[in-house]
Amino acid sequence: MVALVVGGLVVFVLGGVLAAMGRTPGDGVLVLSALLELLVLVQVVWAAAALVRGDRPAELLVFVLYLLGTVVVMPLVVFWSLAERTRWGHLVVAIGGLTVMAMVARLWQMWQAHRA
């Protein structure tokens, strides 16, 4: 989870910097987004395993929705940023990173509340 928050932050900051530099999105963004997506998928598998074991937060529906949400964010964001390659594409990717970060934080919150 910590790795994911850091990953989201890295994508957010790097996306912002690249946008500020006026660069157009290329392979770098793609690789970075893929790495973040990989972390997201690891989390999904981990969470799914926990849910199957019967370790479930109170708001299960919300938790699962958030979990599914984190999976689709980066692919959509990358699609949207590559469809028109301007420097704003980087900012879009940055927003994606921020979104993933916020969603992971919320998941973490739900998980902690359930543990307490």
Next chain:
Amino acid sequence: MPDRTVDPTGDIPNIPRAASGEPRATASGFGRVIVALYAVMAVAAVSRSAVQIATRFSEAPIAYSLSAFAAVVYVLATFGLARRGPTARRLATVACTVELVGVLTVGTFTVAVPSDFPDETVWSLYGFGYVFIPLVLPVVGLWWLRRTRGGTGSAG
């Protein structure tokens, strides 16, 4: 900034269409960032209100109806900004305006009489739970719609 003097010899390539008085696509350039933000808010608001209505609507029907209304507004704004043409532009303008009025009204209500309003809509406390994006976004959206409107403004 493009020079607005007209070249009598003919077309000038690579000048944004807005410079020639025609509306530009709202989903282009910086607009893509706005559309992305609106899409995130739309998905967040729709899922939140769907869960609220499906699981505990009777607890706070007004707040949850408002949640659903906000969700619809975000979806309409996203589509309005993402698509081309005067109808989409009008839709986006109305949606952004409704959103601004909504966030200001609900925000004020939740600050003034918090007990009457469970903290459950995206507009509560001026969008505090969403880092005030709901407050900033409609202003940016309306500004962007105005900027891309083109010369005469007749295309509304």
